[in-house]
Amino acid sequence: MSETIGVTITGKKIVLEFPREEFGVLEPREIEREVLNDLRRLKAVKEFSLGKISGRELIRLLGPEKALSIIEAKKITEESVKRAINEYKASL
């Protein structure tokens, strides 16, 4: 398994990044596994954002380091928008 393969999945593209010297020697199955992993992560983050899964479940799915950053990112997004809503209400 390559330690340096990177996968970015967006709405339109799947971008694979790996060192040039690994091109041609990477197993297709390895690429498939990375793409599937990324899709699973994307799904987990989306479900967490929508409140469908808990932080505890996110930690189980992504590991503590990634999950804690995502939990904090959700928190600051919610708090910042709530502040903007309160400022809006106060301005009425």
Place this chain on the structure above:
Amino acid sequence: MSIKQVYDTTALLSLSLIGKFDLVRKQGIIVSVPISVVEEVVEIAKYKDELGEAAKGLLRITEGAGAAERVEIEQVELKKEYKSLAERIARFPRVDRGEAEALALAYQIKAKELVIDDVPAIGSFAGLSKIIDVETVPSSYVLVRAYLNDALDYDETKMLLKELSAKRGWEQSVLYETAIVMLEEAKKVKC
């Protein structure tokens, strides 16, 4: 009323990716960045991918555009003590130089908010930003705020958030998906 915000590279590029960096001008936001962020944007603009194009678009609107379209960005040099603070912040796990300097700059100029879309750095800044009294916010907040300020309508805001969620990676999608949920709260208040 104008507010002072410091941006890191990820947040600048997010707004540029959807062609909406001019929202900062429409909302009276004064944008400041440390020199390292400018250097990062210039570096990214050399690439021919989507982010490279976003970086070029950002440089166009901040440097080359006519007076009507131009958005001013204040490029600020860090003072010695804040530079030293940035160096220490840059030793945090998952924080790069641009992000560290952006947080130190927000502290230096007493900015109300640091706008950043780098999820690992957001996680690392959690405690420190509270201590130095800088609110960490994502670019998705700038979009919802624009909706509340009538600079965007509801449908466009939702579409832009979805576009960002699709264009950025899985980790960053939390910033835009959460904002879509919060946009519904904002809509209830507005209606």
